[in-house]
Amino acid sequence: MNYKRLLSFLFILLLTISSALADDRRIDPAWPVPDYVEHLLEVATEEIGYTEDHGRSKYGSWAGDPAAQWCAEFLCWCVDQVDQRWGTSLLRNVYPFYTSSNTGRNFFVRNGRYVVRKGKVDGWGYQWLKGQDTFIKSGDYVPQPGDWVFFNWGGGTDTEHVAMVEYCTRDRLGNVTVHVIEGNNPSSVQRNEYDLNSGSILGYGTVHDVADITMTFGCLGEKVYTLQEKLAYLGYLDPSLVTGRYGDGTVEAVRAYQEAHKLKVNGIANLQTQAKLDAEYTQAYDSDPDIWGVVDDDEDF
Secondary structure, rough: HHHHHHHHHHHEEEEEEEHOOOOOOOOOOOOOOHHHHHHHHHHHHHOOEEEEEOEEEEEHHHOOOOOOOHHHHHHHHHHHHHHHHHHOOOOOOOOOOOOOOHHHHHHHHHHEEEHHHHOEEOOOOOOEOOOOOOOOOOOOOOOOOOEEEEEEOOOOOOOOEEEEEEEEEEEEOOEEEEEEEEEEOOOOOOOEEEOOOOOOEEEOOOOOOOOEEOEOOOOEEEHHHHHHHHHHHHOOOEEEEEEEOOOOHHHHHHHHHHHHOOOOOOOOHHHHHHHHHHHHHHHHOOHHHHHHOOOOOOOOO
16 A cells, blocks of 8 residues: 555545534524624624723723723723614613623622523522523533623632623534633733633623522522512512512511421522422412403493
8 A cells, every 4th residue: 555645645534524623613592682782792893903002992081091901891882882873771771881890790690690600609609590400510501692701810709801702602522612802802802712611701791581599698689679579479578578689578588488388498599499489479470360360441340
């Protein structure tokens, strides 16, 4: 056999295999991509290549500090541009306006749209994806276009950087890459990519409400408010205490619910307690004649 020809064949074969394995396929979003996300990505894409001037940026100037480390300022500026161009009201409602560590992440936590990559959410507890009965592990959630990614480079829990998801890809081996647009990298707006299981990723501020979370005394936000509404509807909580703040009254209501349903009584709204509560609430609500009763306006009484 001609060994040169054999070596040439093997070389071509290896190149073909390597090329096939490197052929990343874009992952279709699991949820619909809102129009405002398309607009937001359009604005962010227009800014790619912008470079700060001796440590000063237009995004920092817009936010009030021209010399700021401007990754958050860039994203907030993009949101404001969408509001101005398309007449939306996203800034401070769907997305945060912030310039300091953790403020952006905490905004998403309060609004019930934060997904931790793994572990617990500071001040709250463990999370699970909706419809699942196990806690989130790294790689369980594939971020969606328009989600914000929060990073810490040194293994801590404080947010040190933020970027916006453009899309995700999966290679032939199943590895997922998160493609982002980010500012201040290190001095310009650029596209970048991160492994889905990167230890630098803390979590995601999400476009959609995709996960639930363990709640306990002191928690504050939309998830608490929804929990309280269900407890009040089922008669375990005084409606005046539906405030979004997990105080003593909510602790006692959860304890009463847990005791009535033979769950561990600790006043903590964990996965088991919420799953039971959700099922009971849904059944009661769906069969409530006061809600679903139909009145014919033409009927004579």
